Amino acid sequence: MKQHRKTRGIQDAVSRIYARYLYLLGFRTSVVTDATGLSESQARNLKKELKDEGIEVKDQPGPGSMADGLVNSRSGYIQASILMNIYRSLNTDAERNLDLESVIEAYSIYLKEIGAIFRGCDDQEIYSDGFERFTIQQAYSLAAALRSNDIDYSASMRECHECKTYFYFTVRQTVVDDCPFCNWRVRGLSSGNAKMTEASPE
Template sequence: MSQAASSDTIIFARKMIGAGFRSVVVRNSTGVSRKIIENMRKNSDAPESSCGPLSSAETLIKSNAAAVEATIFLLSYRQLAMKPEEEIDVEAVIAAFDVYQDAHGAARGGKVDETVLLDINDTWVIARDYRSAELSEHYCGHCGISFFRPVRLSQKSCPLCQLQDVEDQPSAFDTGLNIAHVRDEALKMRNWGQSDDEIARSLGVSSDDVEKLLSQ
C-alpha cells in the first residue's frame, strides 16, 4: 500500500469514527489496526466503542415497525451505493443514514422513537446483510412500496400495511373480550419472541392494547 493510500485510509477511518461507527466496523471497512483506531478515538470527541459481536439484520428486523425503518434506509442506500449487491459502500451508508434520520423525524413531527430508531452501526449491518443476500425484497401491490424482510423469516407480508391494519383494530377494552385470556395469550406470544405488532395482529387488538395488557 502506498503512503498516499495509507494516508487516505487513515483519514477515512477517522471520518468513520466521527460518524459513530464502532471500532470493529471501522477495522472491517478500512483494515486499520485496532491500536491505531483506538488511538484515533482517544484523540477525538467520539464516544468509546461498545463491545460485543455485531448484530444481524435478522435480529434487527423482528417487528413490522423495524422492517419499515430498515426499508426506509435500504431504499435510500441502494440508490446511493455503487454496487450494493457486491460490496458495502460506507460513504453511501453514511449518506443514506442521514436521509433515514430525516425521514424518521419527519414522519413523527420532528420527534424520535428510540424503540425503533436505527443507529449507524445497525444500518451498516443491514447494508452488509443485503450484500450477502440475507434480505429479500418484496413488492406490495396494495400500498405500492418495496420492502425488505430477512430471508429466513417466514412472514413476508408488507410491514406498512400490517401496521395500519393493527392500528385500525378496536380496543380490547371496548369489545367485551375476556381481558385475562387475551393477556395470557399475549404473554405466551411475548415469551415465544413475537413482537408487540405481531401479537396485536394475531389477537385482533391494537398495539396499544398489547402494551397496556403486558404492563399490568
C-alpha cells in the same frame, strides 16, 4: 524509490484520516479495517488515540447488530424497510455490491426523515416494543445482509403486491413477513376510526 515512499506515506495518512472519520461516525473496527486496509491493531490504536484526545467513540455491539435481530419488532421492521429503500435508491447494485458511502448518505437521510415520519403516530405498538433509531453500524449490517451469500443470514427486498412498495425481509426474522407499510397504514386507519367512534355522540 523516494517517490514510492512519499506516495505510500500519503496513502497511509489518507487511510488514517478516513479511519478516524469512520470511527467518529460510529462504525466498528471490522468496518474500518475493511474500508481503509489498515490492520486491526493500527485501527484500534487510532481508536485509542481518539479516546485519549477526549473524543467520545462508542463501542458498537456485536451479535446484536445482525440484520435478523434488527427486524424482530414492528418498529424495527418498518424502519429497516424505510432505510434500505433509501440505500437502494443510492446504490442500485445493492444486492451485489456493498457501498459504504451510500450507507453513510442513506443513514443521514434516514435520520432527517424518520422523526417526521413517526411524529404524531398513534400506533402504540410501535412505541411499546421499544422504538429506537438505528445506529449507523446497524444500517451497515442491514446493507451487508442484502449482499450476503450466507443463506442463514441474508436479506432481500420484496415487492408488496398491494402497494407496490419494496420492504426489507430476512430469512430468520421473527415478525410476520407481510408488508410493514400496508400493515402500518391499516392499523393507522383502524386507530383513526376507533377515535372517531369514541368521539361520536350516542
